[in-house]
Amino acid sequence: MANIHETAIIDPAARISAEATIGPYCVIGPDVEIGPGTRLLNHVTVQCLTRIGSNNVVYPYAVLGADPQDKKYDGERTECLIGDGNEIREHVTIHRGTGNGGGVTKLGDGNLIMVGCHIAHDCIIGHETVIANQVMLAGHVMIEDRVGIGGGAGVHHYVTLGQSAFIGGLARVSRDVPPFMIVEGHPAEVRAVNVVAMSRLGYSSDQIDSMKEVYRRLFRDNGNMSSAIEVVRSEFADFPAIMSICDSLEDSAKGTHGRAREACRTDDKWIGASQG
Numbered sequence: 001m002a003n004i005h006e007t008a009i010i011d012p013a014a015r016i017s018a019e020a021t022i023g024p025y026c027v028i029g030p031d032v033e034i035g036p037g038t039r040l041l042n043h044v045t046v047q048c049l050t051r052i053g054s055n056n057v058v059y060p061y062a063v064l065g066a067d068p069q070d071k072k073y074d075g076e077r078t079e080c081l082i083g084d085g086n087e088i089r090e091h092v093t094i095h096r097g098t099g100n101g102g103g104v105t106k107l108g109d110g111n112l113i114m115v116g117c118h119i120a121h122d123c124i125i126g127h128e129t130v131i132a133n134q135v136m137l138a139g140h141v142m143i144e145d146r147v148g149i150g151g152g153a154g155v156h157h158y159v160t161l162g163q164s165a166f167i168g169g170l171a172r173v174s175r176d177v178p179p180f181m182i183v184e185g186h187p188a189e190v191r192a193v194n195v196v197a198m199s200r201l202g203y204s205s206d207q208i209d210s211m212k213e214v215y216r217r218l219f220r221d222n223g224n225m226s227s228a229i230e231v232v233r234s235e236f237a238d239f240p241a242i243m244s245i246c247d248s249l250e251d252s253a254k255g256t257h258g259r260a261r262e263a264c265r266t267d268d269k270w271i272g273a274s275q276g
Helices: 195-200 205-221 225-235 240-254 260-264
Strands: 032-034 050-052 062-067 080-084 093-095 102-106 181-185 190-195
Touching: 032 102, 050 062, 050 240, 062 080, 080 093, 093 102, 190 195, 195 205, 205 240, 225 240, 240 260
Parallel strands: 032 050, 050 080, 062 093, 080 102
Antiparallel strands: 181 190
8 A cells, every 4th residue: 555644635546656655635636646656745736637657756735737727728638747756846836738739748757846836738848957946837838858947937838948958047038948058138048058067968178169169159140040050060060969059049940939839839729749
């Protein structure tokens, strides 16, 4: 039997691993699955249609799998999927997807979601991200692996945050953020290369210097962006991290208002973009 406190309320349709721990006053609704080693400390609500993997820790007053805050939502069956090894702190809210938006909100593995964050419907978050206190993610946001977001930042719907990017605290992010870049401000603009992240990932000093040169050409020199990308692609073709920046910029240009994922919808209908 799972370690379930006597004050917890568990729907009979919930599936809880024998190695999970459900603390005092937790409420778990129907069609919820909780994996081995996961601990809900106390006063956690998992509304419904949510799968939580193994070895997660969920702190008091978090609400997972609640109905999406979308006026178009009409009760269709949608899901919230949470991977393994995540730390979800107090008062975090993660809502399920919508029928018009892909049907799933997804959190990967090894993420730290700090106090009071809101992850809206249809967001897709990768692995090993750090999302600080009071961050607000609107619907359909895509966050790639190892992104860091400073406290109080707000991310517009359909924005993509590229791998190993960093978002400064209180930033207003309304456009896609290329991989390995730091953005700050209101509205957020690219300010620098995320050297700390690159160093932690084992990139050499020469590779980091190359990334700084590409940053200068793409974000500081006043020239034609398409031409600059073409030159960068030719000169740094053997550097995948730089190619990912070029891909991001080109994808964003194909979207609307600098958001590549805007191209995935027509009249608020999702038309088959990858859900990660």
